[in-house]
Amino acid sequence: MFSIELAAGDRVLLAGRFDASQEEKARQVLRSVQASCIIDCQDLSYISSSGLGLLVALQLRLAKQGASARLVHLSPHLQELFRLSGLDSVLPID
Amino acid sequence: MRPKARLERLSSGGGILASTRRERRFAKAISSLDQVFALLKEFVDAEGLGPDVEFRLNVATEEIFTNFVKYNVGPGSEILIAVERRAHEAVVELTDFDVEPFSLEDAPPVDVHAPLEQRRPGGLGLHLVKSLVDKVSFEYRHRALKVSLRKRLD
Numbered sequence: 001m002f003s004i005e006l007a008a009g010d011r012v013l014l015a016g017r018f019d020a021s022q023e024e025k026a027r028q029v030l031r032s033v034q035a036s037c038i039i040d041c042q043d044l045s046y047i048s049s050s051g052l053g054l055l056v057a058l059q060l061r062l063a064k065q066g067a068s069a070r071l072v073h074l075s076p077h078l079q080e081l082f083r084l085s086g087l088d089s090v091l092p093i094d
Numbered sequence: 095m096r097p098k099a100r101l102e103r104l105s106s107g108g109g110i111l112a113s114t115r116r117e118r119r120f121a122k123a124i125s126s127l128d129q130v131f132a133l134l135k136e137f138v139d140a141e142g143l144g145p146d147v148e149f150r151l152n153v154a155t156e157e158i159f160t161n162f163v164k165y166n167v168g169p170g171s172e173i174l175i176a177v178e179r180r181a182h183e184a185v186v187e188l189t190d191f192d193v194e195p196f197s198l199e200d201a202p203p204v205d206v207h208a209p210l211e212q213r214r215p216g217g218l219g220l221h222l223v224k225s226l227v228d229k230v231s232f233e234y235r236h237r238a239l240k241v242s243l244r245k246r247l248d
Contacts, residue, residue, distance in 0.1 A: 017131075019127050019131075019156055020124050020127060020156060020160045021124045021125055021127045021128070046149070046152065046153075048153050048156045048157060048160075048219070048222075049157055049218040049219035049222055050160070050219075052218060053218065056210070056213050059210060060210060060211070060213070063210060063211070077145075077146070077149045081153070081222065084206075084221075084222060084225040084226070085204075085206055085218055085221065085222060086204075086205075086206025086207055086208070087206075089207070090209070090210040090213065
């Protein structure tokens with residue numbers, strides 16, 4: 001089960017399993033993000049390259065507007081994925 | 095539907111180990127991923143492999159499976175996945191039938207140190223696969239492409 005929602009404080013809440021079957025659902029929500037935001041991964045248990053690609057695309061789009069996204073509450077497994085893919089250098093992790 | 099399972103006896107250092115091979119066919123569609131993960135969980139739980147191995151096998155298997163679905167050209171409509179513990183490693187084999195020759199090995203490498211503005215979609219999945227498991231092998235025979243993933247069990 002995967003969920004993505006926009007919350008107060010310019011937060012994007014990700015939860016559950018973010019696999020390739022959830023790509024379109026996530027794309028639609030992320031499309032509405034227009035300012036700097038915090039992507040809260042507190043309840044996110046899984047992500048694959050499709051989800052990582054969407055987050056990079058979001059960061060690229062925001063950067064053109066002078067904004068940025070940053071990630072919080074990543075589990076050790078997810079942190080490892082970001083490190084292995086080198087995305088920890090383009091998507092700040094708190 | 096329960097996977098087809100068979101017991102094998104493997105020689106290992108003079109001892110005999112029992113190994114259960116599970117295999118199942120999935121519709122060649124992204125919507126099959128939940129069933130793919132269910133097979134992997136069944137295998138990991140039965141073998142007591144733990145969450146780290148499960149996470150790595152899930153990501154690596156998903157990346158190959160979705161690659162087959164998106165890029166393999168041919169009339170085949172099913173993907174076979176077999177999982178098995180062999181001595182000190184977990185093995186996942188994905189086979190896509192009746193497809194045109196295609197080599198995942200030809201995929202360009204990903205520059206994980208590239209700045210944000212130079213990041214491009216594509217290639218990251220295979221990079222993750224190679225990073226998360228210990229060995230990835232490819233075989234194309236009789237119009238079937240098989241990718242084998244091996245994760246050492248420490």
